[in-house]
Amino acid sequence: MNNYEKNRNNNEVMMSHMAREISLKYFSNFRCVLLVTEKSHNTEDYIAASIDGYRLDIEDEQLVDNIILKALDEKCHGLIFQVSDPVAMVQAVTRLSRRSLARANRRFFFIPVDVPTTEVKKDRHAKYSRAVDQVLAMREMNFFPDLVMARFEAQNASSPARIELVTHRFVGETSYKDQVVLDIWTERSDGSAGFVRGADLYPDKVANLMGKRLVMATFTYRPYSIVDMDAEPPVFDGTETRIALEFCKKLNASWGASVDAENEWGEIYENDTGNGILGAVAEDRAELGYGAIYLWNYEYHFVDYSVPYIRTGITCVAPRPLPLPGWLTPILPFTLTCWAAVGASVIAAALSLFLVTKATDINILYAELVSVAGSQRYTSLGDCAFNALGLLVLQTPPDERRSTRLEGPNRHVLVWLTIMFLLITTSYGSGLASILTVPRFGHPIETVPDLAASNIPWAATHPAWMFSLREGRDPLTLHITSQFRVMKSEDMERHSFMGDTAFSIERLPAGHYAIGDYITEKAVSTKLRLMNQDLYYEYVPTMVRKGSPYIVRLNKLIHRLMDSGLMLKWEEQVVSAFLPMRVQRAVTQSRRSSSDDHGPTKLQYRHIEGSLYLLYLGILASILAFIGELLCHKCRPHTSL
Numbered sequence: 001m002n003n004y005e006k007n008r009n010n011n012e013v014m015m016s017h018m019a020r021e022i023s024l025k026y027f028s029n030f031r032c033v034l035l036v037t038e039k040s041h042n043t044e045d046y047i048a049a050s051i052d053g054y055r056l057d058i059e060d061e062q063l064v065d066n067i068i069l070k071a072l073d074e075k076c077h078g079l080i081f082q083v084s085d086p087v088a089m090v091q092a093v094t095r096l097s098r099r100s101l102a103r104a105n106r107r108f109f110f111i112p113v114d115v116p117t118t119e120v121k122k123d124r125h126a127k128y129s130r131a132v133d134q135v136l137a138m139r140e141m142n143f144f145p146d147l148v149m150a151r152f153e154a155q156n157a158s159s160p161a162r163i164e165l166v167t168h169r170f171v172g173e174t175s176y177k178d179q180v181v182l183d184i185w186t187e188r189s190d191g192s193a194g195f196v197r198g199a200d201l202y203p204d205k206v207a208n209l210m211g212k213r214l215v216m217a218t219f220t221y222r223p224y225s226i227v228d229m230d231a232e233p234p235v236f237d238g239t240e241t242r243i244a245l246e247f248c249k250k251l252n253a254s255w256g257a258s259v260d261a262e263n264e265w266g267e268i269y270e271n272d273t274g275n276g277i278l279g280a281v282a283e284d285r286a287e288l289g290y291g292a293i294y295l296w297n298y299e300y301h302f303v304d305y306s307v308p309y310i311r312t313g314i315t316c317v318a319p320r321p322l323p324l325p326g327w328l329t330p331i332l333p334f335t336l337t338c339w340a341a342v343g344a345s346v347i348a349a350a351l352s353l354f355l356v357t358k359a360t361d362i363n364i365l366y367a368e369l370v371s372v373a374g375s376q377r378y379t380s381l382g383d384c385a386f387n388a389l390g391l392l393v394l395q396t397p398p399d400e401r402r403s404t405r406l407e408g409p410n411r412h413v414l415v416w417l418t419i420m421f422l423l424i425t426t427s428y429g430s431g432l433a434s435i436l437t438v439p440r441f442g443h444p445i446e447t448v449p450d451l452a453a454s455n456i457p458w459a460a461t462h463p464a465w466m467f468s469l470r471e472g473r474d475p476l477t478l479h480i481t482s483q484f485r486v487m488k489s490e491d492m493e494r495h496s497f498m499g500d501t502a503f504s505i506e507r508l509p510a511g512h513y514a515i516g517d518y519i520t521e522k523a524v525s526t527k528l529r530l531m532n533q534d535l536y537y538e539y540v541p542t543m544v545r546k547g548s549p550y551i552v553r554l555n556k557l558i559h560r561l562m563d564s565g566l567m568l569k570w571e572e573q574v575v576s577a578f579l580p581m582r583v584q585r586a587v588t589q590s591r592r593s594s595s596d597d598h599g600p601t602k603l604q605y606r607h608i609e610g611s612l613y614l615l616y617l618g619i620l621a622s623i624l625a626f627i628g629e630l631l632c633h634k635c636r637p638h639t640s641l
Contacts, residue, residue: 033078072100173211217280217289265464289543308539313507318445326609333431349388496523
């Protein structure tokens with residue numbers, strides 16, 4: 001074996017031993033590891049013998065994508081590559097990570113394909129080395145902290161081979177893209193090979209970001225987030241902003257904001273682009289996104305969520321019920337069922353009088369008495385109906401007050417009918433007195449079925465308010481979703497005084513409300529009323545990219561904040577500082593506002609309006625009947641005597 005072949009074999013064995021040691025130390029704890037190579041190497045044999053995972057030789061690009069995606073879905077958090085184009089592989093993993101169901105901060109290790117022993121291989125390795133520089137300068141390195149790349153140092157023919165293990169700094173305000181040589185694998189004097197420094201190849205870079213700028217996507221939505229860059233000094237506050245600021249302080253990072261006030265929450269498109277908070281996180285323009293983000297299912301396919309820290313109830317301030325019109329006053333003492341019973345009793349009374357009278361005429365004994373009385377009363381249904389109506393208003397038939405009144409069964413029927421109608425009339429009078437004392441109103445909108453039955457729209461400034469209802473298929477949810485409207489703030493403020501629209505607000509854990517500026521104290525006090533039931537409830541997390549390296553530490557911070565009770569305290573402080581408390585009190589008291597306490601009132605025209613309508617109706621009917629009788633009399637042919 002000549003020196004060239006010996007040198008090549010020694011270098012390949014040394015690289016294989018290095019790969020085996022790294023894989024055992026840093027990859028053996030993973031559930032599985034993905035190994036991607038371009039051709040057969042001893043290196044992959046060493047790695048495959050020590051850990052479980054997917055082994056892939058690159059041939060078909062589509063097949064490679066499918067296998068990598070399957071490995072990512074199987075929670076292979078360790079990725080080892082021995083490819084000549086690491087840039088394309090990083091781009092492929094980034095692209096496929098968006099489609100993967102598994103979410104994790106993955107660990108990367110790149111191994112050279114060729115040992116630079118010939119001029120051709122030296123050229124290929126020089127190309128690979130340039131690719132290493134390109135990878136470490138890629139934008140994707142902002143969210144891949146655990147990435148190590150191996151490459152051979154330039155060497156003399158007589159010197160032993162040295163393999164550099166390089167990574168990007170990841171931390172620092174301006175130096176986060178700088179390359180760092182972690183360690184060097186080389187041959188020792190005793191003939192063995194190993195690391196020169198024995199350094200940790202995968203340190204926790206997230207623990208101290210050394211001033212690195214973390215961009216937060218948000219917009220002003222009180223009390224969650226208040227961002228005013230035009231103020232002097234700029235204002236950054238809110239319950240969720242305080243979490244973000246505390247997170248930056250914890251990681252020693254600087255704070256940056258990405259504000260898309262026009263699109264607010266925004267949306268994510270199928271091609272992984274978007275706008276607003278959702279689009280900024282999906283496109284990696286921001287590390288974190290917050291501002292009343294909920295656990296939306298569709299968006300979860302493109303991003304990831306932290307543990308939730310706020311439970312919010314989405315409800316509405318709906319139009320107040322209006323006083324019932326005065327013409328309904330005579331009708332209100334009885335319900336529809338009671339009025340049906342009264343009508344049935346009048347019909348029964350008329351039929352009773354008529355049938356008893358007919359039965360009396362058949363009886364010989366009572367026929368003589370009727371003949372002596374000289375009366376033909378109650379012999380027609382019309383006469384019986386009018387007398388029954390008279391009894392309903394406690395008007396006794398006039399003949400019963402004379403000496404010629406009937407004797408017999410009809411007498412008993414009239415007595416019992418009079419008692420029955422006395423009780424009905426007394427009950428009606430009591431109900432009418434209550435109606436005149438305490439006015440009645442229309443049915444209030446208290447629950448979700450009430451809102452659906454009213455058919456009035458409920459509005460907000462963005463479709464995100466109904467994202468949580470998109471997948472509902474029950475009839476009530478579909479009906480509520482169809483009533484949703486997106487309006488501009490100025491239109492919503494105008495409609496708040498018209499009493500034709502409900503407006504969505506949030507019921508917060510500490511007893512406050514997230515209310516838009518378009519809802520004013522005057523509108524709540526005079527036109528709007530808080531619903532008793534929530535439309536739905538949601539949990540509020542922070543949004544991050546899939547596989548974010550920050551989510552583990554963010555979750556730990558959130559748990560500590562929740563355990564300490566700071567979230568409720570922050571809500572109280574932010575609401576007191578940035579939301580109008582008069583509006584908060586108006587919403588809280590809208591269900592028991594002083595304007596609703598009508599109490600006993602003086603008798604007014606609207607109280608007797610219904611009775612006057614009945615009088616006018618009766619007079620009109622009498623006039624029309626009189627005119628009809630005159631016309632019938634004139635049109636009837638007269639006979640001469």
